[in-house]
Amino acid sequence: AAKAVCDVFLMRVMPAVLLGSIAYWMIGLHPGLTHFAFFLVGLVLVSLCAGTLCLCISSVTPSLGLGNLFAVLVLLFSMLFGGFLVNKQSMPAAISWLRWTSFIMYAFEILMVNDLQDLVVNFNPEGYPPTQVMGSQFLDQFDMSPDRFYYDMMALGIMSFSYLAMSLALLCFAVKEKR
Numbered sequence: 001a002a003k004a005v006c007d008v009f010l011m012r013v014m015p016a017v018l019l020g021s022i023a024y025w026m027i028g029l030h031p032g033l034t035h036f037a038f039f040l041v042g043l044v045l046v047s048l049c050a051g052t053l054c055l056c057i058s059s060v061t062p063s064l065g066l067g068n069l070f071a072v073l074v075l076l077f078s079m080l081f082g083g084f085l086v087n088k089q090s091m092p093a094a095i096s097w098l099r100w101t102s103f104i105m106y107a108f109e110i111l112m113v114n115d116l117q118d119l120v121v122n123f124n125p126e127g128y129p130p131t132q133v134m135g136s137q138f139l140d141q142f143d144m145s146p147d148r149f150y151y152d153m154m155a156l157g158i159m160s161f162s163y164l165a166m167s168l169a170l171l172c173f174a175v176k177e178k179r
Helices: 002-027 033-060 064-080 096-101 103-116 135-141 146-174
Strands: 120-123 131-134
Touching: 002 033, 033 064, 033 103, 033 146, 064 103, 103 135, 103 146, 120 135, 131 135
Parallel strands: none
Antiparallel strands: 120 131
16 A cells, blocks of 8 residues: 555656646646646546556556557557547547557646636737637547536546556456465
């Protein structure tokens, strides 16, 4: 239990808060402390989810190399269905349900909604008349909804807790100590 608490705080929460505190203002994301706080919460939740997923994977793999290979494959799968590489609307219907298993999809939606909701982008390309584009149009293009903002946070929290509980159960019941 003490290792889990130290791992969560020192390896998941602190680096995410430190990175987010520096990067948020340098990137010039949506100003305001509320948006900054939700940004940090999103980073911490995705860090916790990735960490507990890898802990769960390492609980069942017999060697370090196999664990690393399997973790990379699972993380690549999550990235593929997270919305970065393949747009949600362009996925075939037979596999579109897999996006709901990707923790990166939830984090991506949290960060995009946090920054683009209520944002007006002044689009002024050279040689064309300037126009204003609403951030909600970007969200609609990526099939992201502000209505799912808190649902996404809750989903990441539940996934993190589930991965941690599964790794504990696997360590207690499936892994036999060698003496």
